Amino acid sequence: MNTKDIGDTAEARVLFELKSMGYAVLTPFGDNQAYDLVIESDGKFTKVQVKSATVSNSCVQFNTDRISQRVDNSGTQYSSDEIDCFIAYCSQTDSCYYLSVEDAPKSKANLRLSAKRETSRIRWADEYLLSDNEP
Secondary structure, eight states: OOHHHHHHHHHHHHHHHHHHTTOEEEOOSSSOSSOSEEEEETTEEEEEEEEEEEEETTEEEEEOEEEOSSTTOOEEEOOTTTOSEEEEEETTTTEEEEEETTTSOSSEEEEESOOSSOOTTOOBGGGGBGGGSOO
């Protein structure tokens, strides 16, 4: 699959999960917005940036920035004016993960599946499951 297909699959899966949870989901026309989906619940609108996640080093990982087309591949951060949250789909765990834009690291989220030793700084993947969090 190419990167566009991977992104479309993640977006479709997140849309499916949100609809299954009972949310009204809106999709913007075109590809010019920072958000991919908008959730409407009780008159409140939440702008969602959908990401595709992978498992590496016992972590669910996904980018929380935009990769520019410049040679150095530097990314720019999303602001809270542009989006409210990230929802990432990982095909390897067959799960969606929710992370508010305020709680997101600057460039990459690492949600730990397992660890050799625990520390207070670990973000456990199961604590970020979409099914357990209210967008």
